[in-house]
Amino acid sequence: MPLSDDQPHTRTRLPVGEQPSSQPNGRQARPLRTLLTVLLVVSLLVLAISIANRGKPDPTSANAGRSAERAAATAASGEQPVTTTANGIGTGYPHTDQGAQSAAANYAVAIGSADMFRTDSRHAIVTTIADPAAAPTLQARLDQGFGGDTVTRYGLDAQGRAPKGLTFVSRTVPVGAKAVGYTDAESKVEVWCTGLAGLAGERSVQPVVANWFTLTLTLRWTGSDWKLTDYASRQGPAPMPGDQQAATAEEITGAVQQFGGFRYAR
Secondary structure, three states, X not given: OOOOOOOOOOOOXXXXXXXXXXXXXXXXXXXXXXHHHHHHHHHHHXXXXXXXXXXXXXXXXXXXXXXXXXXXXXXXXXXXXXXXXXXXXXXXXXXXXXXXXXXXXXXXXXXXXXXXXXHHHHHHHHHHHEOOOOHHHHHHHHHHHHOOHHHHHOOOOOOOOOOOXXXXXXXXXXXXXXXXXXXXXXXXXXXXXXXXXXXXXXXXXXXXXXXXXXXXXXXXXXXXXXXXXXXXXXXXXXXXXXXXXXXXHHHHHHHHHHOOOOOOOO
């Protein structure tokens, strides 16, 4: 029999475990699908980045390699350059780039020595270090550069001798060398130098001073040794002078007479 709307409605309460879900099962799966999608996209991005960078060099390794090359280029070799000498100058250098640099450094010392201011010793130096084919031209240039007005400017006589009671100082000290062109037949080497020049003594009007310069020496392989064919000089590079008190004339004279020079190996 049908019930009228005026009658009270009856509600049945089911156990909790039996109550129907308020959301369909499809809605619960959406967060999981979204998470899986995000993880897939991130994985693809990481893979793409790794493939793109696979062929690129490591900048850290590249910088380390360049630093090692620079260190090797400026480090001393420690190799003995020569075992023979002529007129006190090393001869018989190896037929290598380092051998040419060693020859250039030692020839720079000879060219910058006090012996260059005396005609006889200057000619002996040129005979020792010059390529025979270039020797006459070099001899004429060096005679002009170290004779005449030059000896007068330093207060020396025509034979390159210092006045009595004074000591003439001229020394060249190579600081470093580098090849700016090398073949088996010819090499051009720059030698960075510091030098001392002047008259040491109480009455000197030309006190000993230090200077910085770079010598460019062109060498030719003669079949048994590197020999000089040409040279040029330019000033610097000069560092800032140190905050030191200048030595007395007596101290400079003593140092020049007591401290010997060196032969140089690249």
